[in-house]
Amino acid sequence: MDKKKLVKQLLVIFLVVALFAGMDLCIYHLFIKRVTSHHSPGMQKMSVEVKNYVPFTGSENVFSAADATRLEGKIPVIDGAAALLPMYAGFVESIYPESSVILKGGSYAPESAMHYTNTRGAYKDIVDGKADIIICAQPSDEQLKYAADNGVELEMVKIGSDAFVFIVNETNPVSDITIDQIRGIYSGKIKNWKELGGKDIPIAAMHRNKGSGSQTALEKLMGNEPIKPDYTTLFGSPIGFSFRYYVTGMLGEGGVKILKINGIEPTTQTIADGSYPIAGGVYAIYRKGETNENVYKAVDFMLSPRGQKIIEQSGYIPVNVN
């Protein structure tokens, strides 16, 4: 009788241990394994870490024009999207006084003329007057509303381009997708890769944070089609999106594949000639009616041959490419 009871008790303890072990294994395989970074130095270089793109440090990642005229007087505060940091770090190194860039403990000081936040932070800061020029992709409707609500009109000058790209794991046999299929996936109408000629496995459509540059690009691509929430993306094979520059450094590492859109691969040429259908503009954005002349001088520099060369060297597409 006692033996039977002991077996029951041990069984209960075993079941509790097995339950937790099962949960932990699920957490590990469905979550931890996917979010553990395997950065190699090459990947780190492309993951736009601030320390790799600090102007005036002799960084090989920052391209600048040595002979450009430096700004004098009131230096405009520049900020921008994370993915565009290499570009505006080059502008700053070219035309800003070295003393205007102040880095403290790995971050830019509030009094520094160069800041580094991200698309969401940059759009907020230009409206709030904490930044004078921001380098970003197009704003979201919410960001435009925030500007309008605060009585600020934004002037946007296109200075370059980059491609909005969709990526899958390299083991995914699908290599080509259409814009209608992307809309189908993100609206939830297309649920399985076999509908696109792939394996019989669900599509895990991943998103970015609301207000980020690439999430805004997805919203614009979707138009009026509602986007399916992404909390269902634990299972299946993933698809995600980003900008080309952000992804290209990862390709050499393996692991991801950029999808062709309507049969067109996003290359410098196809983005420049418009044949890649979802190229995105890169803009210098400032407040309409800005009175600081240096803002206009900075934007003129970005559009000048030297500024455009920096855009090209930094891995983006200049506006005047042939």
Next chain:
Amino acid sequence: MKDKTFIIILILVTLAGIGITTALAIHGYRLWQNISIVEMIANWR
């Protein structure tokens, strides 16, 4: 095994399980905050 011993062992095992699962989830959440969507897809086979 006495009932009291059994209950104590059960409570200890449960508390340890909750602790390990919570720590794992917090660890994963912190990693998730620092990883790019691109790298996450590269890891997702």
